[in-house]
Amino acid sequence: MRRLYCRACxxxxxxxxxxxxxxxxxxxRLNFKDYCWIRxxxxxxxxxxxxxxxxxxxxxxxxxSCPPQVPSVEECRAFFAEYSDAVIFHFxxxxxxxxxxxxxxxxxxxxxxxLEREVFWAGYHKAMxxxxxxxxxxxxxxxxxxxxxxxxxxxxxxxxxxVDVFSTVRGAGxxxxxxxxxxxxxxxxxxxxxx
Numbered sequence: 001m002r003r004l005y006c007r008a009c010x011x012x013x014x015x016x017x018x019x020x021x022x023x024x025x026x027x028x029r030l031n032f033k034d035y036c037w038i039r040x041x042x043x044x045x046x047x048x049x050x051x052x053x054x055x056x057x058x059x060x061x062x063x064x065s066c067p068p069q070v071p072s073v074e075e076c077r078a079f080f081a082e083y084s085d086a087v088i089f090h091f092x093x094x095x096x097x098x099x100x101x102x103x104x105x106x107x108x109x110x111x112x113x114x115l116e117r118e119v120f121w122a123g124y125h126k127a128m129x130x131x132x133x134x135x136x137x138x139x140x141x142x143x144x145x146x147x148x149x150x151x152x153x154x155x156x157x158x159x160x161x162x163v164d165v166f167s168t169v170r171g172a173g174x175x176x177x178x179x180x181x182x183x184x185x186x187x188x189x190x191x192x193x194x195x
Contacts, residue, residue, distance in 0.1 A: 018085055018124070018194055026118045027087075030111065034090040036172050040083035040193065044164040044171075045076050053159060064148040065135035065156040076161040080193070083126065087192040088172055091132055094185040101186070105133040112190050113153055119194065126195040130158045132188040158191050165189055 020037065027035060053060050053067045060067055071079065091108060095101050109131045116129035135141070135154045142148050158165050169176050169189050176187050 019122075022122060023087075023119060023124075023194070026122060027115065030115050030118065032089055032111075032115060034092075035087050036090075036174070038086050038088060038168075038172050040080050040086045040195075042168065042171060043080050043086060043158075043191070044167045045073065045080060045162045046164040046167075047073050047162070049159055049162045049164055059134050062143055063134055063141050064143065064145040065154050066160050069145045070156055070160050073162045076163075079161065083193045083195045085194045087194065088169060088174065089132070089190040089192065090169075090174055091188045091190070092185050093188065095182055098182050101133075102136055105131075105188075106136045108132060108188075108190075109135070109137060109155070112192075113155070116155075116192065119192065124194050126193065128193040129155050130161065130163070130191040130193070131155050132190040133157050134160065158189070163191070 027033070050067060050073050057066075061069075063069070070076075089112070093101075093104060095104065112129050112131060116127050119127040134157045135150075137150050137153055145151070145154075148154050158168075166176050169187075174187065174189065176189070179186060
């Protein structure tokens with residue numbers, strides 16, 4: 001009997017052993033230099049995050065990758081429990097005008113998709129990227145997952161999956177705070193789920 005093994009992967013107890021050096025080479029090559037590894041169990045999922053989406057976000061019900069068109073909070077917890085590791089990618093940016101955030105976010109999201117694909121091709125079939133913002137790939141969102149014209153590339157932001165980004169990134173030693181004006185630098189975070 002012939003067994004095939006991916007050159008990049010090894011199994012231990014039925015779980016993939018992640019070759020961090022190889023993945024970090026990919027991160028660096030694609031110009032993602034500010035990141036840290038965490039255990040997936042360190043990602044904090046909280047009901048309050050979903051409530052803030054429902055009662056405080058203008059995108060609620062208007063985006064195909066935002067609530068209510070995403071899994072329940074319990075399903076989100078179950079999703080994260082299926083992973084061993086995650087990578088937090090940090091993006092710091094100061095914008096001149098609030099609307100400047102949208103094109104910047106769109107470009108970063110496109111690059112994050114390239115990164116997810118490279119990690120997938122490296123043998124990590126469960127690789128899943130969570131954008132640093134709501135999905136902004138299209139100039140105008142179709143509004144529902146069913147009508148999405150970018151189904152293959154659309155990804156939720158971590159908040160859409162009830163991730164308490166503030167607690168999670170603070171636990172990893174990263175800065176984050178509520179900004180009271182756009183004259184201050186933003187700290188945004190994307191998450192790459194890996195197993």
